[in-house]
Amino acid sequence: MNWRLSDILVLSLALVVGGNAAIAQGHQSLVVARADPARSSYVWSLPKGFPKPRVFKKNRLSEAKVELGRHLFYDLRMSINQTVACASCHQPARAFSDGRATAIGATGEVHPRNSMSLTNVVYNATFNWANPILTKLHVQALVPIFGEFPVELGWSDHEMEILDRFRHDALYQKLFAAAYPGATDPFNVARVAKAIAAFESTLISGNSPFDQATFQGNREAMSEAARRGQELFFSERMECFHCHGGFNFSQSVNHSGTTLPQAEFHNNGLYNIGGKGDYPLDNRGLWEFTQQSTDMGRFRAPTLRNIELTAPYMHDGSIATLEEVIEHYARGGRLIREGPLAGDGALNPFKSELMPARFSLTDQEKQDVIEFLKSLTDWQFLCDPRFSDPSGNFAQHARCYQ
Ligand code: HEC
Ligand code: HEC
Incomplete structure (x- = not known):
């Protein structure tokens, strides 16, 4: 198979990042008490007729991780120039798409493809419009984070600078500590991606x-x-x-x-x-x-x-x-x-x-x-307060406020 350069880049990063995280997780399990809420398994409340989502062994869900992911998903500091968040292209008012024919990244580069809705992404066999190798949400998240063809969030070569924004923020110190208890320095890109993936996994719509x-x-x-x-x-x-x-x-x-x-x-x-x-x-x-x-x-x-x-x-x-x-x-x-x-x-x-x-x-x-x-x-999905922007920058659909 001939892969796109950008995908090879992202996948090799995923390997590095996944490896570090695995080591860090092994360490964690020694120090974390079993009753810790961040370690306990996530309780799904699924719509009737829906199967149980698969478990990503490297990213077990917890309420704390989902909450951290929700904050990051909507945070403009996630992009190099602090102008764009995941939510800019995946807007809650548009079922997490953006209304454009094709997406535009933080630095103005045009993406060849249309931003996808994130409705029920946890159930997708593969991610993106036609990518057979992207099968995990926390790996998919590395595409917009690091992608250079085109730049979406623009983390390449700026990883530390962007992570520092969260490391020095009192709210994120609490959120990261709750989501990744026991980690001496919980701020790394793997954990950012995994928390966002955890939040995305909960975007389940089945009450139309x-x-x-x-x-x-x-x-x-x-x-x-x-x-x-x-x-x-x-x-x-x-x-x-x-x-x-x-x-x-x-x-x-x-x-x-x-x-x-x-x-x-x-x-x-x-x-x-x-x-x-x-x-x-x-x-x-x-x-x-x-x-x-x-x-x-x-x-x-x-x-x-x-x-x-x-x-x-x-x-x-x-x-x-x-x-x-x-x-x-x-x-x-x-x-x-x-x-x-x-x-x-x-x-x-x-x-x-x-x-x-x-x-x-x-x-x-x-x-x-x-x-x-x-x-x-x-509409229950679209107006669900659990999926809304905690800082209120990205509104849900107008109908949710009537
Ligand atoms: C052979 C499989 C196939 C059949 C049959 C099919 N679709 Fe699709 N549909 C697709 C694929 C693949 C795409 C995405 C194609 C692309 O973007 O190039 C798509 C895209 C769409 C989209 C746009 C989705 C989006 O998020 O942009 C809509 C709406 C849609 N189909 C509706 C229908 C309807 C209505 C029918 C019946 C008349 C239908 N499809 C039959 C495969 C199919
Ligand atoms: C510049 C706009 C833009 C930004 C910012 C962006 N995305 Fe996307 N997203 C897209 C586009 C375009 C696609 C389709 C990509 C493709 O097919 O190559 C996509 C696809 C996805 C998919 C696949 C959905 C599916 O059904 O397969 C997920 C999941 C996703 N994005 C999550 C995120 C997350 C998480 C972030 C933030 C870390 C993010 N996106 C940031 C534009 C964006």
């Missing part, structure tokens, strides 16, 4: 009208239109469920009890440059890791939960609305008539066999499918 109707016996929670849309979504005519199926509306899941994690990637016919199946140079999906032609344009099918709030859509934000998403699938792929990206995505030779053949919907049916997708919006 769809869930209330499906798992909680309250059929009326969904409108008539949404129920009609549900039939269509799960029909052989539209075929959406083949790739966006299961409790998380994504086939690519991994959780406690999964024997074979499904790390799936599909080409859904967005491009077909020059009729040869090509995707734009900076966004070729799985191909960037394998260089196999059949992997051209293959990306992970993301969850559709809270999709109403995460426009624009697709790995490069190239589809603006849900209506256009449905038109894209109805055509069996996207036609770009002119310009450097011209080509008919419906004829892409690497398009997934699971993609629907052309289908047509009446206006009413199209609206019904959109109503169904909107029934996946979970």
